[in-house]
Every structure is written in C-alpha cells, then in structure tokens.
Amino acid sequence: MNDFCPIPEVDKHGEFLQKVVELLFKNIVFTTRQDKVVLWQSPEQLEEQFDFGLKQNGDGQEKLLSLLRSTIKFSVKTGHPYFINQLFSGLDPYGLAGQWLTDTLNASVYTYEVAPVFTLMEKHVMREVCSMVGPDWGDGLFCPGGSFGNGTAMNLARYHKFPDTKAKGTYHLPKLVLFASEECHYSIHKFAAFLGIGEQNVISVKTDKVGQIIPESLEDKIQEKLNDGSVPFMVVATLGTTVRGAFDPIDDIADICKKYDLWLHIDAAWGGGLIFSQKHRSRLNGIERANSIIINPHKLLAVPQQCSMLLVRDKEILHKCYSRGAEYLFQKDKHYDRSYDMGDKYLQCGRKCDVFKFWFMWRAKVCRT
Known part of the structure; x- marks a missing residue:
C-alpha cells in the first residue's frame, strides 16, 4: 500500500481506525490485574521477535494492525494497576480523552x-x-x-x-x-x-x-x-x-x-x-x-x-x-x-x-x- 496523502477518508480509513480504537480499548485502556504489566524480553530477544525493519513499499492495513498488536504485546502497560515507576503511573480517562483530541x-x-x-x-x-x-x-x-x-x-x-x-x-x-x-x-x-x-x-x-x-x-x-x-x-x-x-x-x-x-x-x-x-x-x-x-x-x-x-x-x-x-x-x-x-x-x-x-x-x- 502506497498511501501518501495525509487526509483521512471514511471509505478508506474508517474501519481501520475503528479497529485501532477497539484494539487500544481492549489491550491498553481497560487492563486488569489478570493482565501482565509487561511481557519482558531482552533487547536481543526483542530484536528477533519484533519486525523493526523499514521497507521501500508500504504495508497493508492488516499488517499494520498486526504491528500495533505486537507493539502492545511487548510494551509496558503504564496504566496497569500494578505499574509504578519513575514517579508516574496510571492512565486517567479524561486525560486520555484530552490527549486524543489534542x-x-x-x-x-x-x-x-x-x-x-x-x-x-x-x-x-x-x-x-x-x-x-x-x-x-x-x-x-x-x-x-x-x-x-x-x-x-x-x-x-x-x-x-x-x-x-x-x-x-x-x-x-x-x-x-x-x-x-x-x-x-x-x-x-x-x-x-x-x-x-x-x-x-x-x-x-x-x-x-x-x-x-x-x-x-x-x-x-x-x-x-x-x-x-x-x-x-x-x-x-x-x-x-x-x-x-x-x-x-x-x-x-x-x-x-x-x-x-x-x-x-x-x-x-x-x-x-x-x-x-x-x-x-x-x-x-x-x-x-x-x-x-x-x-x-x-x-x-x-x-x-x-x-x-x-x-x-x-x-x-x-x-x-x-x-x-x-x-x-x-x-x-x-x-x-x-x-x-x-x-x-x-x-x-x-x-x-x-x-x-x-x-x-x-x-x-x-x-x-
């Protein structure tokens, strides 16, 4: 996919963005104590398991969704109830809404x-x-x-x-x-x-x-x-x-x-x-x-x-x-x-x-x- 125009179109991007929001809600925003704060990997392991490569041609939307899932999978969930580190923690819902609008x-x-x-x-x-x-x-x-x-x-x-x-x-x-x-x-x-x-x-x-x-x-x-x-x-x-x-x-x-x-x-x-x-x-x-x-x-x-x-x-x-x-x-x-x-x-x-x-x-x- 070579989608160079930075203008969202409902027919082209609407369903994709809805899936992104659902993915964020399910896997980040509404985490529970049963979820892991992080699936820890060493730098060497993460290099092997995550697709960091950059290509000449763009990826399709399904591949992009897969990259989002992988990013979430291996990232620290700072909004998790058990996360506290370097003087910040939590994911305030109103702050999140403000961030999205911004x-x-x-x-x-x-x-x-x-x-x-x-x-x-x-x-x-x-x-x-x-x-x-x-x-x-x-x-x-x-x-x-x-x-x-x-x-x-x-x-x-x-x-x-x-x-x-x-x-x-x-x-x-x-x-x-x-x-x-x-x-x-x-x-x-x-x-x-x-x-x-x-x-x-x-x-x-x-x-x-x-x-x-x-x-x-x-x-x-x-x-x-x-x-x-x-x-x-x-x-x-x-x-x-x-x-x-x-x-x-x-x-x-x-x-x-x-x-x-x-x-x-x-x-x-x-x-x-x-x-x-x-x-x-x-x-x-x-x-x-x-x-x-x-x-x-x-x-x-x-x-x-x-x-x-x-x-x-x-x-x-x-x-x-x-x-x-x-x-x-x-x-x-x-x-x-x-x-x-x-x-x-x-x-x-x-x-x-x-x-x-x-x-x-x-x-x-x-x-x-």
Missing part, C-alpha cells in the same frame, strides 16, 4: 490564529496556577519535560544577572557558579554543561539524613565561592527529590538567596502537584519566594505524558530573554491583539499542545483534597 487537531501552539482555543486555555491555566503560588506570580511556559524547564530557568537566572548575554554571549562573563542539593536531579548538571556554565561549577550542597539541603552548608559553600573569586548567581532547591522524595527547607534557603541576591529556582517537578491539595499544600510553604518553579502535572497529578510547567515571578522576563520577533509569524498588522501570540516567549517554535489534557482533567475532577 493529537487529532494536531495544532502547533505559537500564534492565536492557528490555535485560538489552546492559546486562551494556556493563559487561563497559567494564570490560575500562578495565583495558587502567590499574588506576585504571573507568567510561565509549558515545557517538554522538567529537565528542559530546569535548563530554561538556569538560562533565565543567568540573563537576570547579566542581561547582555542574550546579545553578546558568555565570553566576557566571570566564573559563574550555582548551588544545588547533592541529591538534585541530574538535569542541573546536564544543562550547566549545555549552557556553557560547566558541570564543575554546579556546587553540591550537603543534605541531612532525610535528604534535605542543610542551609548552613549552603551558606558556607556560597562564602567559599565568593572568597575564591567566583560569582554565585543561582540556587536550585528541590521539592520531592528523585530518589528519596525529600523537600528542601524553602524559607531558609530563600532567606540565604535574599541575603546574597541569588535567583532561587525550585525543582518541584514531582512534589509541586501538592499545590492542588488542601491537606498537603503546607509542604510547599515558601514557594512564593522563589523566582522560578517547575511543576510536572504528568507526575503526581497523573496527566498523560508529557505535561510540564515552568512558572516565573517576573512577568516580563520570558519575553525579554527569549523573544526574537520573527515577522513571518508575529506580524505587526494582525487583526487581533498580538500579545495573544505566546510563541515568541518560548525557545521552541512548533510546539505540541500540552494544556488541553490538563485543563480537561481539571474540569472533570474539580475538587482538591
């Missing part, structure tokens, strides 16, 4: 004219979540994962201290250092390397017996680096460390950041979901004092992968740091208010909609516990 519309969320509903929806969701952090918070981004969000925040922190890096680069900068828990997520070191800060300039701060940053150790490290001529610019705290789930003492850390004029970023990719809990919200006390926060609704809130939010207190910094004003997208003569074109504050251009499944689940569940 994928079917296939919108790219950079201007209002191509994604009007999703553009306004992002504004509403971002505004609401920011208000839950604190009254001074007012902007943010949806990110392709918490790691990307951490890296974006690191760049914002450097821009905040040295705004001319956007135009001039980093050749003229002093030796910059940032501070993070010895149990911080590895993305901090990865993005330090990516941004030209250097892994060695991520200064590890000692933690206590439950994995929380020791504030006295943080201040000692800052003083040590000031004495050797380095320029501290940022502290990364964590609310819900990856291995032990530790919550750093945010108020103590914020006091130190204020004393030394340092950007405070909070990696709350996991623990940030508690902002929706009346019972456990107090675990996040002090987050309003940060400069930026990462929250991953696809973790504690079980929104389908992926859904990650970077929130910032400074309402202007995203545009100042990242805007470029490409006129082929962000024309000055549009027939609506151009401030609705959010794409210019993003590092990405083409961007999948991550907000709808989150918004749809929020509308379905409403109550906070």
Whole structure:
C-alpha cells in the first residue's frame, strides 16, 4: 500500500481506525490485574521477535494492525494497576480523552490564529496556577519535560544577572557558579554543561539524613565561592527529590538567596502537584519566594505524558530573554491583539499542545483534597 496523502477518508480509513480504537480499548485502556504489566524480553530477544525493519513499499492495513498488536504485546502497560515507576503511573480517562483530541487537531501552539482555543486555555491555566503560588506570580511556559524547564530557568537566572548575554554571549562573563542539593536531579548538571556554565561549577550542597539541603552548608559553600573569586548567581532547591522524595527547607534557603541576591529556582517537578491539595499544600510553604518553579502535572497529578510547567515571578522576563520577533509569524498588522501570540516567549517554535489534557482533567475532577 502506497498511501501518501495525509487526509483521512471514511471509505478508506474508517474501519481501520475503528479497529485501532477497539484494539487500544481492549489491550491498553481497560487492563486488569489478570493482565501482565509487561511481557519482558531482552533487547536481543526483542530484536528477533519484533519486525523493526523499514521497507521501500508500504504495508497493508492488516499488517499494520498486526504491528500495533505486537507493539502492545511487548510494551509496558503504564496504566496497569500494578505499574509504578519513575514517579508516574496510571492512565486517567479524561486525560486520555484530552490527549486524543489534542493529537487529532494536531495544532502547533505559537500564534492565536492557528490555535485560538489552546492559546486562551494556556493563559487561563497559567494564570490560575500562578495565583495558587502567590499574588506576585504571573507568567510561565509549558515545557517538554522538567529537565528542559530546569535548563530554561538556569538560562533565565543567568540573563537576570547579566542581561547582555542574550546579545553578546558568555565570553566576557566571570566564573559563574550555582548551588544545588547533592541529591538534585541530574538535569542541573546536564544543562550547566549545555549552557556553557560547566558541570564543575554546579556546587553540591550537603543534605541531612532525610535528604534535605542543610542551609548552613549552603551558606558556607556560597562564602567559599565568593572568597575564591567566583560569582554565585543561582540556587536550585528541590521539592520531592528523585530518589528519596525529600523537600528542601524553602524559607531558609530563600532567606540565604535574599541575603546574597541569588535567583532561587525550585525543582518541584514531582512534589509541586501538592499545590492542588488542601491537606498537603503546607509542604510547599515558601514557594512564593522563589523566582522560578517547575511543576510536572504528568507526575503526581497523573496527566498523560508529557505535561510540564515552568512558572516565573517576573512577568516580563520570558519575553525579554527569549523573544526574537520573527515577522513571518508575529506580524505587526494582525487583526487581533498580538500579545495573544505566546510563541515568541518560548525557545521552541512548533510546539505540541500540552494544556488541553490538563485543563480537561481539571474540569472533570474539580475538587482538591
């Protein structure tokens, strides 16, 4: 089959898509405790049993259905009642419905004219979540994962201290250092390397017996680096460390950041979901004092992968740091208010909609516990 046209036709594709949906319902969506979480195969075994080859000619629909069955057969059923791994699990039915609609519309969320509903929806969701952090918070981004969000925040922190890096680069900068828990997520070191800060300039701060940053150790490290001529610019705290789930003492850390004029970023990719809990919200006390926060609704809130939010207190910094004003997208003569074109504050251009499944689940569940 050589079906090059990307336009669905009822006569040609209707029955096929119905079979796909039935296959997904039966084998993934409505799994039970009697089903296996995974039919484990070694990489060598899977290479032998699965048809990974690519051909010059397309396969027919029956063969394609067979490939779908094989993919399901050998994949991990993350919605299975017994699955829990890497801080996420479950398959929320409302999130799934939102994901399906998002994928079917296939919108790219950079201007209002191509994604009007999703553009306004992002504004509403971002505004609401920011208000839950604190009254001074007012902007943010949806990110392709918490790691990307951490890296974006690191760049914002450097821009905040040295705004001319956007135009001039980093050749003229002093030796910059940032501070993070010895149990911080590895993305901090990865993005330090990516941004030209250097892994060695991520200064590890000692933690206590439950994995929380020791504030006295943080201040000692800052003083040590000031004495050797380095320029501290940022502290990364964590609310819900990856291995032990530790919550750093945010108020103590914020006091130190204020004393030394340092950007405070909070990696709350996991623990940030508690902002929706009346019972456990107090675990996040002090987050309003940060400069930026990462929250991953696809973790504690079980929104389908992926859904990650970077929130910032400074309402202007995203545009100042990242805007470029490409006129082929962000024309000055549009027939609506151009401030609705959010794409210019993003590092990405083409961007999948991550907000709808989150918004749809929020509308379905409403109550906070």
